[in-house]
Amino acid sequence: MLGEYRIEGRGAAEIAASVERAVGAGDLEPGQLLPPMRELATRLGVNPNTVAAAYRSLRDRGVIETAGRRGSRVRSRPATTPREQIRVEPRDGVRDLGDGNPDTALLPPLGEALAAAAALGAERPALYGTPEVSPELARRARAALDADGVPGGPVAVTSGSLDAVERVLAAHLRPGDAVAVEDPGWGSLLDLIPALGLRAVPVAIDDDGPLPGRVEEALRDGARALIVTCRAQNPTGAAIGAARARELRAVLGRHPHTLLIEDDHGHGIVDLPLHPLAGGTEHWALVRSVAKAYGPDLRLAVLTGDVVTLDRLRGRQRLGPGWVSHLLQDAVAWLWRTGAVDLAAVAASYGERRDALVRALRERGIAAHGRSGMNVWVPVSDETGAVARLLQAGWAVAPGARFRIASPPGVRLTVSALGADDIGPLADAFAAATEPMSAGRYG
Secondary structure, three states: OOOOOOOOOOOHHHHHHHHHHHHHHOOOOOOOEOOOHHHHHHHHOOOHHHHHHHHHHHHHOOOEEEOHHHOEEEOOOOOOOOHHHOOOOOOOOOEEOOOOOOOHHHOOOOHHHHHHHHHHHHHOOOOOOOOOOOHHHHHHHHHHHHHOOOOOOOEEEEOOHHHHHHHHHHHHOOOOOEEEEEEOOOHHHHHHHHHOOOEEEEEEEEOOEEOHHHHHHHHHOOOOEEEEEOOOOOOOOOOOOHHHHHHHHHHHHOOOOOEEEEEOOOOOOOOOOOOOOOOOOOEEEEEEEOHHHHOHHHOOEEEEEOHHHHHHHHHHHHOOOOOOOHHHHHHHHHHHHHOOOOHHHHHHHHHHHHHHHHHHHHHOOOOOEOOOOOEEEEEOOOHHHHHHHHHHOOEEOEEHHHOOOOOOOEEEEEHHHOOHHHHHHHHHHHHHHOOOOOOOOOO
16 A cells, blocks of 8 residues: 555654655655555554544645545645646757746836835835735726726735635635636646645636536535636636626526635736626635736735625735735836836737637647637647657647646647747647647536
8 A cells, every 4th residue: 555655653743744754755656545544543553533633634734635435545736746847848949838938028127117116115115004005006906907897895915816816715715625626727726725725626618718517516516615717717718708707607696605716817918808707706806916917026916805805815914924015016006007018919919829829720630729818728639748749849838737637638838939930830740749639628
């Protein structure tokens, strides 16, 4: 069962640490079955309750999963092995389409914005007791949310989208709770959920976002939260349209106690309208990051939501970092105020490259998906083989395993590094490296 590795310890913390060290070192592999609690207790000479406490701690930290009589296993994707490690390192001469970064040529220079923020800070220093959110940033963020039909609510600022999602989940859920997530979906989110001791329930998607029937099934089976991507879904480019939004709002209306989290990370790089789902559940949040349009290193996202959720989030934030730097907040407010980024031009640039690649792949009989944003998702029959053959042909792409739970294999291509002259050669290389797959939903 455990090969040569022997779990050690007398107390629950020692036993848990022994298992976690083995998982981190690779001595216990993903999916490996752990000893039954009574058996391990006898072997270690401890009370079974001690082993039960150790296993519970490991489950809560996302290291193992328990399935009643079927026992406890190392998670197939433990929190100690993040999905970002599933990547291809491009060698010299290979074009990297797998890193998921925006086109740096479309990002604004930050020098003037930071200088303006520093000057404002010198005039009005942000000290202890200063409101957590810059008034101008909050005002401009709320106005943009209002224009997109997002329900009213307070505004908070976090260190990026994932920080916001983690804080919202922690405000309402407990270890062991189930969270419905898109599959394929954002790899970092799929890592975060088990790291919080939560259980991810995969929901299949198509080009319009989560399938309503699958969402209904997940919520009916006990999922306490639903996380969806409004536009520019990573990795597929899906975007929730008006008709799909109506269907999903109807589902949520039948489950009003669901915690809804909407990730609108594509705000600023897409030209499709937002169709928010918020309003039909008691607790909700909508998050907008500035990473894709203004720069990942700004580490800033704004969010709104119901009063209780935002109050819990901000209260816990005060006990940790306290606030996101006002220098960063004021720099972003300056970028917004001065129109430093031509958002329509950015959306058009990504759209032209993405649409051209999807069209070229489809002309070669390859079912590609990319309705919005900077990514194209291509189902393949042999994921490992496709990645290897494309690398040999000079193209590094992201393996779909980084983004999947139960959905079929695929690969993600980020168009940020592509020029018009690259589209044809890339599509030819892809056609040579893969077998045709039928179009349809992703899982």
